[in-house]
Amino acid sequence: MILLRFENSAHAPEHTVGGFMPTHEGTDFESMVQAFSTSYGAFGAKPLGRERGFGWAVELRRSGAFTAVHSTYQSPWEVRTLDETPQHLAFYIPRTGSLQFTVGKRAVEGRAGHLLMGNNHEIGNRCLQGGPHRSDALLLDWKIIRRMLVSLLEAPVFETLDLEPVVDLATPSGQLIGNLVMTIVQGMRNNGPLMSSPLAVAAMSETLADLVLRCAPHRLSGHLERKKVSTVAPWHVRRAIDYMYARITEPFTISMVADDVGVSLRALQMGFRDFKGTSPGAYLRAIRLKAAHDQLRDPLNLQSVREICTRWGFFHPGRFAVVYRNAFGESPSDTRSRAAASL
Structure with a gap:
């Protein structure tokens, strides 16, 4: 050793x-x-x-x-x-x-x-x-x-x-x-x-997280290997992701993201496609969906399902329920019921 x-x-x-x-x-x-x-x-x-x-x-x-x-x-x-x-x-x-x-x-x-x-x-x-x-x-x-x-x-x-x-x-x-x-x-x-x-410090924190996830054995190691994840995304993609997280509850368009980062909309779309395998809009939807799921799993959160989906930018409860079930295998109300039962 x-x-x-x-x-x-x-x-x-x-x-x-x-x-x-x-x-x-x-x-x-x-x-x-x-x-x-x-x-x-x-x-x-x-x-x-x-x-x-x-x-x-x-x-x-x-x-x-x-x-x-x-x-x-x-x-x-x-x-x-x-x-x-x-x-x-x-x-x-x-x-x-x-x-x-x-x-x-x-x-x-x-x-x-x-x-x-x-x-x-x-x-x-x-x-x-x-x-x-x-x-x-x-x-x-x-x-x-x-x-x-x-x-x-x-x-x-x-x-x-x-x-x-x-x-x-x-x-x-x-x-x-x-x-x-x-x-x-x-x-x-x-x-x-x-x-x-x-x-x-910011660069080292992301580097350390990336090394651990890519190199240390864990439950999702095989999944990451199968996806053959790309190298670290270029600066404009990382800045766009930071923008999305910083304003995750605010209404904004992908064009606004591109303007803030200082690149064209096409360059941002190509950057996400090449280094993230998805579009900027789909990426934003995924992190907002994750945030909604976290709140629904919290038994101490007293907001309604409608209030939670609206908070995270999903303004049509029916469509939200379909997307949510596709992602998590259950309805938003099912998640809320299981969280309440855990108390």
Whole structure:
């Protein structure tokens, strides 16, 4: 197994802890949970040791779709995902001690030099073992993964990905993913250069998402291989997609998209045809259909089916129902009924 190499922390500034400059630190478990909850979002946690004290230090940096967490803990503890926890693809890099979690019935463990990953809403509780435990984590907003997947498949996707949690660093693709993750982690550590380069962060987030979906084994790998997806789309197609997502609930025409991007309508249509295998209009319809489906699956959403379809640009409920059934195999009211029954 090829292991990740880490920079020599002996060259770190004297005021750092474990090679990083803490943004939060303390001596009790409750203060750590509060710091993470305030800075990132709600989650569940419990200490696993019997020690009365709980020494910890964390550097938490956020830039664009990335959150980088560099941390050291004097005692083991467990973290669990709640329904309200922000969804992300997590890359875990243990440096001392170990990280353990489950994926279905499979137990996974990583130690120094290993790289683990997973959707935090699909994997089990994470146990950070060791005294001390030191690790890095890179969290990528799941919206980037979902958007990239829709872009690659040209259709709404509702299955779980079931990503392989162990990145095989003995393979060229595993090494590429590992090297990019470490580059981002190091670029954000100690308020590094990536913290002041939003364009680089945006490009790296899309690149990392694309690499994971194309190279890491998951439930849809075979589907992607069969589709023989194209290379990354050119700038004008990517800008058009960004425009669509930014104004997804607003009324606009494809001509308006082309004008905003700065290309002709024909050039935009050809770009989508060549690199996405569909038209701009069909692409927009697919992402709006996915958004409507997400709202209908939410049991706490009290809007009517008509209100939801109108919100996402489908102004004829009958036609919406036909398109929806073709995409998801059930009517909008069936989806709403199943969501209500889950409460």
